[in-house]
Amino acid sequence: MHILVCGGAGYVGSHACLALSRAGHEVTVLDNMLTGHREAVRWGPLVDADILRPETLDAAFNRKVDAVMHFCARSLVGESVTDPYAYYQNNVTGTLNLLEAMKRHGVDKLVFSSTAAVFGNPVSAVIDEEHPKTPINPYGASKLMVERVLADAATAYGLRSVALRYFNAAGAAADEGIGESHEPETHLIPNALKAAAGEGAGLKVFGTDYPTPDGTCVRDYVHVLDLADAHLRALDWMQREAGAHRFNLGNGNGFSVLEVIEAARKVSGRDIPYEIAPRRAGDPPVLVASSRQARERLGWSPKFERVEPIIETAWAWHKAPAY
Numbered sequence: 001m002h003i004l005v006c007g008g009a010g011y012v013g014s015h016a017c018l019a020l021s022r023a024g025h026e027v028t029v030l031d032n033m034l035t036g037h038r039e040a041v042r043w044g045p046l047v048d049a050d051i052l053r054p055e056t057l058d059a060a061f062n063r064k065v066d067a068v069m070h071f072c073a074r075s076l077v078g079e080s081v082t083d084p085y086a087y088y089q090n091n092v093t094g095t096l097n098l099l100e101a102m103k104r105h106g107v108d109k110l111v112f113s114s115t116a117a118v119f120g121n122p123v124s125a126v127i128d129e130e131h132p133k134t135p136i137n138p139y140g141a142s143k144l145m146v147e148r149v150l151a152d153a154a155t156a157y158g159l160r161s162v163a164l165r166y167f168n169a170a171g172a173a174a175d176e177g178i179g180e181s182h183e184p185e186t187h188l189i190p191n192a193l194k195a196a197a198g199e200g201a202g203l204k205v206f207g208t209d210y211p212t213p214d215g216t217c218v219r220d221y222v223h224v225l226d227l228a229d230a231h232l233r234a235l236d237w238m239q240r241e242a243g244a245h246r247f248n249l250g251n252g253n254g255f256s257v258l259e260v261i262e263a264a265r266k267v268s269g270r271d272i273p274y275e276i277a278p279r280r281a282g283d284p285p286v287l288v289a290s291s292r293q294a295r296e297r298l299g300w301s302p303k304f305e306r307v308e309p310i311i312e313t314a315w316a317w318h319k320a321p322a323y
């Protein structure tokens with residue numbers, strides 16, 4: 001198939017391009033290159049376009065497009081609390097622009113990057129697809145709005161879609177020259193590895209008074225190549241299934257911030273100094289996925305189940321980043 005990968009110069013999007021190309025699909029990347037990396041566009045041509053400028057989108061549909069994967073988003077929980085307009089504009093209005101362009105060009109299949117942040121504060125130990133959706137930050141709210149739009153679009157226009165709710169994406173395909181590189185970097189694993197390498201302004205642990213075993217937030221880390229693999233399976237799924245579908249993607253294992261720092265210390269063999277800081281706005285205490293549906297229905301089976309092997313790939317990238 002020929003897949004238009006929106007946001008394909010970014011972290012998860014570039015790993016999806018790699019997986020698509022390995023599986024024999026053709027890729028075109030659409031990206032505004034504000035946060036994307038030119039060096040990460042390796043598996044197909046780049047169309048310089050912006051989902052917030054609808055008139056730029058048609059150029060990407062000049063070739064036949066069988067399906068769209070949509071990774072363009074603002075995705076920082078803390079920033080979404082301080083700048084909600086930017087989040088609703090990019091993630092909701094931008095997505096509507098993309099959906100309208102797809103409709104104009106007769107493209108009826110979409111894989112959408114959603115997030116664990118749609119759930120808000122968990123009311124059960126493990127979060128499955130039926131868990132209540134009460135997001136506690138604008139980022140999660142913006143993604144949940146799009147999930148609703150996709151359900152309505154299935155009814156009204158016959159759009160087929162799969163929303164994949166990532167838990168905490170991590171790791172890299174360093175041997176293929178792609179990895180995680182954000183400016184500024186806000187995510188725990190790259191920040192811990194920076195501290196291990198003696199770089200950056202120093203690692204902070206945001207909050208040690210959460211209702212968790214060691215007081216720090218617990219997250220479910222999932223390898224970015226396992227996420228990419230789920231996207232391929234979602235493509236196959238949409239060949240068979242009409243409607244709007246949602247799947248949670250995580251390993252089902254929770255690791256606290258302090259456990260991640262300890263794992264990063266083991267992997268890197270370096271000390272990781274950190275200081276305790278206040279809680280960060282918008283962080284729920286625990287987010288751990290049930291991905292039973294993805295396993296049973298998509299046949300998804302993550303290759304990286306524990307956090308240490310995930311961090312090993314992130315460390316390999318950190319030691320020799322291509323960008």
Ligand code: UFG
Nearest residue numbers: 075077115116117168186187188191204205206217257280
């Ligand atoms: N953290 C620190 N220090 C840091 C960075 C993070 O203590 O330098 C803590 C955070 O407070 C949080 C945990 O580490 O408790 C994980 O934080 P990340 O920033 O790595 O990831 P998030 O859980 O905030 O965000 C990820 C995705 C979002 C998704 C979210 C679900 O990046 O897109 O999971 O809540 F929405």
